[in-house]
Amino acid sequence: MYWKKNGAPCKMELITLPALRRMAVCGGTHGNELTGVFVVPELERQRREKGDAVWPISLTTVLSNPRAIKECKRYVEMDLNRCFTSTILSSPITDSTPYEMQRAQELNSLLGPKGTGDATDIICDLHNTTANMGLTVISYSHSNWICLHIFKYLKAKITTVPVRLMLLDIPDSDAYSLESIAKYGISLEAGPQPQGVVRADVFNFMKEGVDAVLDWIKIFNSGKVIEGGEVEAYIVEKSVDYPRDPETQRPSAAIHPQLQDQDFCLLKRGDPMFLTFSGETVRYEAEEPLHPVFINEAAYYEKGIAFHLTQKKLFTIPSIQAKKD
Incomplete structure (x- = not known):
């Protein structure tokens, strides 16, 4: 397999992986x-109208x-999406166990168990x-x-909005969100x-993103070689x-107007970050330029973020191909 880097052809590694058989959209x-609350019933409506054959994979909603x-x-x-660590999933359930911890174990039984060969191949968890x-697209692993x-x-397929990749540098055992149950889990964050x-x-x-994931699975499961290349990712450093x-x-203070809505911009030393309620600007003082994300996220006020x-x-990612049965 070959792809071009700076105009020059380079030999790429080809990795074979098992075909994907089971998927969940949550x-x-x-x-x-x-959004996810309405996308899931829409997928179920499509199943009722067209039957299971409409999907290239066994799909659980x-x-x-x-x-x-x-x-x-x-x-x-x-927060349910912090309840999927190995520790919480193996904790005994008592009368005082919070509802979301109980629900996490139910979902692990349905879609997992996490970290086993029986786990769902891919989970696509939908967030706003x-x-x-x-x-x-949010994922845990660099590989x-x-x-x-x-x-x-x-x-490549979605042109109506920017599509970006955010990677969380967390060991599998500490991965805390629902999609971590699967062998290959992703979260789609839309806003x-x-x-x-x-x-x-x-x-x-x-919905276009979910459909594109299903389209990609169909291509992969067909046995076609999917060419590798370069992908750009944002690695979370700190909050x-x-x-x-x-x-x-x-x-x-509140987020400075010049930073508000500028997710993924490059924040450089001296750039405004906050505007105090008395009217003073608080600037970014670190030497290393970094890219802010989840700027002024409402759900993060309680988390101090x-x-x-x-x-x-x-x-650089390798070319991949589904193993033949």
Whole structure:
């Protein structure tokens, strides 16, 4: 296999991987992120209308947190999307166990068990953000070739919004979100969209993303060689909190207007970050330029996060092909 780098042909490695047999599309892991809450029933409607043969893979659709969806809240007792660590999934259930911990174990039984050969091949978990993130693919591994190839395909196919890749540098055993149950898990993060609201444009590009994932699986499972190449990813380095009042610990500033909605921009030394409520500008002081993401995300106020800072890196991924049965 060959691909061109700076105009020169280079020999690329070809990796064979098992065909993908089982997939889950999950929505409502956060109950007030409504795009997934509506995409999942739409997929179920398509199944009723056209039958299972409409999909290139055995597809399970799940509304992950039904109680939170009913109440249109992010969660009932604790954040479900932080409940999929190996420790929580193996914890005994008692009368005092929070609902989301119980639900995480139910989902692990349905879609996993996590870290075993019986786990679902791929989970696509659908999320919304109030930040200006377009369509962002989130994955854990730098060498998860299936997920990186899916991102490469989505970036080429979807032109209505920017498509970007964010990688979390976390060991598999510490991976905490729902998609980590699968052998190959991705989260699709779509925004900006307010909590408790569904926007048609965001619904449309999220559904386009899910359809593109299914299209890619069909191509992969056909046995066709999928060419490698370079992909650009944003690696999370650290989080930044709001300036806070030393007495009340409440935020004493908001995101600066010049930074608001500029997710994935390059933040350089001296650039404005916050505007205090007394009118003073707080600037970025670090020497290393980094890229902020999830800027002013509503759900992160309780977590003490104004935005994450990421480093942009270029990865070379190999060509892949599904093993023949």
